[in-house]
Amino acid sequence: MAVTGVLRPGFIQLRVLDMEAAVTHYVDRLGLNTVTTGPDGRVYLKAWDEFDHHSVILRKADNAGLDVMAFKVASEADLDTFAKRITAWGLAVDHVPEGEQPGLGRRIGCVLPSGHRIELYATIALSEKHPPIKNPDVWPEEPRGMKATRFDHALLYGPDIDKNLKFFQEALDFSLAEKIELPDGLLAIWLTCSNKAHDIAFVKHAEPGKFHHAAFFLETWMDIGHAADLMTRYNISIDIGPTRHGITRGQTIYFFDPSGNRNEVFAGGYMYYPDNPTRVWDENELGKGIFYYEKQLNERFLTVVT
Numbered sequence: 001m002a003v004t005g006v007l008r009p010g011f012i013q014l015r016v017l018d019m020e021a022a023v024t025h026y027v028d029r030l031g032l033n034t035v036t037t038g039p040d041g042r043v044y045l046k047a048w049d050e051f052d053h054h055s056v057i058l059r060k061a062d063n064a065g066l067d068v069m070a071f072k073v074a075s076e077a078d079l080d081t082f083a084k085r086i087t088a089w090g091l092a093v094d095h096v097p098e099g100e101q102p103g104l105g106r107r108i109g110c111v112l113p114s115g116h117r118i119e120l121y122a123t124i125a126l127s128e129k130h131p132p133i134k135n136p137d138v139w140p141e142e143p144r145g146m147k148a149t150r151f152d153h154a155l156l157y158g159p160d161i162d163k164n165l166k167f168f169q170e171a172l173d174f175s176l177a178e179k180i181e182l183p184d185g186l187l188a189i190w191l192t193c194s195n196k197a198h199d200i201a202f203v204k205h206a207e208p209g210k211f212h213h214a215a216f217f218l219e220t221w222m223d224i225g226h227a228a229d230l231m232t233r234y235n236i237s238i239d240i241g242p243t244r245h246g247i248t249r250g251q252t253i254y255f256f257d258p259s260g261n262r263n264e265v266f267a268g269g270y271m272y273y274p275d276n277p278t279r280v281w282d283e284n285e286l287g288k289g290i291f292y293y294e295k296q297l298n299e300r301f302l303t304v305v306t
Contacts, residue, residue: 003074003193003194003195004074004078005074005082005172006071006073006120006172006173007193007194008194008199009055009071009151009153009199009200010070010072010124011052011151012055012069012070012214013056013057013058013066013067013069014056014057014059014065014066014211014214014257014259015061015067015261016059016060016064016257016259016261017062017063017258017260018258019060021258021259022058022257022259024258025257025258026056027145029231029236030265031048031143031144031146031147032148033046033047033048035053035054035102036054038101038102042057042059042101043057044057045057045058046129047148047151048129048139048140048141048144048147048148048149049139049150050127050149050150050151051127051130052072052124052125052127053103053124054127055150055151056151056214057101064211064260064306065210065261065306066116066156066209068109068118069117069119069156069200070107070118071119071120071172071193072121072124073121074122076122076123078122079106079120079122082120082171083095085172086108086110086172088171089170091110091111091171092110093108093109094108094109094110095107095109103124103125104123104125105121105122106121106123107119107120107121108121112158112164112167113158113161113163113164114156114158114159114160114161114163114209115159116158116208146216146218146223146226146230147218147223148217148265149218149219152196152215152217152266153199153200153201153214153215153266154200154201154211155201155202155212156203156210156212157202157204157205157207157212158205158207158208159204159208161188161202161204162185164189164202165189165191173193174191174192174193175272175276176189176190177190177192177248177276178197178198178248178279178280179278180281180286180289181280181281182282182283185204186204187203187204188201188202188204189202190248196269196271197248197249197269197270205305210305211262211305211306212305213254213262213263213264214262215263215264215265216263216264216265217265217267218265219267220267221251221267223265223267224241224242224251224267225242227253227265228241228242231255237255237256238253238255239254239262240291240300241254241255243292244268244292244293245290245291245292246289246290246291247281247289248269248270249268249269250267250268250269251266251267251268252266252267253265254301259306260306262304262305
């Protein structure tokens with residue numbers, strides 16, 4: 001499968017209330033590496049198996065949540081093409097100059113119908129501590145904490161997700177891997193620009209711009225169990241898990257950072273190809289779709305967002 005245009009998730013910027021506690025959580029517990037701290041106090045992080053300069057940015061603020069999620073595109077020419085396509089679709093495009101973040105080229109951004117900001121970029125520096133390229137060992141140094149390998153995807157809550165679906169399909173060439181349909185319309189959508197089960201997902205919600213979780217990929221189900229042990233050892237607030245999804249088939253635990261932002265560690269999931277049909281869930285099997293073993297949703301998972 002030739003991956004062109006939008007390649008993959010690139011970075012996510014989260015608001016945190018206590019930077020010291022957040023860095024302990026994301027570095028010592030989740031296992032990300034600190035890259036640098038910017039002059040404005042933002043902290044830049046990456047997982048051990050990522051080549052890019054950074055993939056997670058923490059910004060101290062008075063309220064937790066999501067500032068932006070960005071995707072990497074294949075070339076600078078693609079970036080110009082997508083700027084035109086987004087404008088033609090009907091969203092306003094703004095431009096962020098090179099250097100606004102360390103190691104990062106110019107970006108374009110827009111606000112989705114759901115109230116979330118996304119950005120696209122083509123150029124980012126290679127991390128000084130990237131995975132080995134020549135005669136590589138399986139990891140450059142022993143992974144730490146939960147051993148997160150990459151920032152994998154995000155789930156966002158907001159209104160007008162039917163318009164989000166059209167935008168991602170028509171302007172950015174994403175595919176709809178799975179959806180939940182209720183009698184009154186779409187409840188949730190799982191979108192992919194790659195051969196992963198999803199790269200971004202949305203759930204219908206009255207308030208715009210809400211953040212549900214950022215997910216980090218682990219290699220195996222055993223690593224999910226190891227992560228659960230660490231959460232208990234360090235009194236990390238767990239939402240649910242270890243368990244499994246029916247939707248995406250991923251193995252999972254949901255938990256919270258010290259600011260109340262929900263995280264997920266995620267393993268498994270099926271391979272997606274563009275000629276696959278969309279998998280559809282309805283209200284009769286909604287619980288099984290989200291939590292395959294429990295077959296029911298918990299109230300916290302549905303209502304707690306930042």
